[in-house]
Amino acid sequence: MRHTCDNESCCNPNHLLTGTYTENNYDAVIRGGIDHDFEPHQIRRIRQLNDRGTSCGEIASEYSTSAGHIRMICERKRYAWVD
Template sequence: MSKSPMPCKKGPGVARSDGYHVQYHLGKRWAYHRLVAHWAFGPCPDGMEVCHSCDNRWCCEPTHLRYDTRSNNLHDIKKNGRVYRKLSQPLADAIRREASTGRRQQDIAKDYGVSQTQVSLIHRKAQWV
């Protein structure tokens, strides 16, 4: 958990179904915590991602953010008791089948515990090909 004396700070607007806030800046859509990290620390180095020391996806407090590897981020998630649920190929195939019937992606996402964005990526074969 965060050792910062600063409390968590919510991003602007409403969070997406995956818990992250989104902001448009200079014509590009950013996950708001990534935009804050970019402003605070500069561009994200290759092979790194923005991690939350507070483990709150919606938090945009710069003192709670850092650049780290995916491996270290997943380790923190597990250590802090948050569940990282990676889909299996059979679940992705089931999501793709349901999406191809025209069922609302938001409803599919709720049933499988993933974001609507994840359902869209699977349906468009941008992930889990």
């Protein structure tokens, strides 16, 4: 389900639309609800660095975030909509 209000605990049926998890996250990003700290070109670069063997910790230092956040990006658990 897609949440039109970006409130994860909301259960108002008027705030829900049919859609995938990825579509829901994309909607929230576009509205500035979550994960708005990176641009798509940065996400691609982060994944590229990781694919080349750069550790999540090293990448995190470069982007001033946590290694866990970088790992989630590289595993496509965050920003899955960025190809």
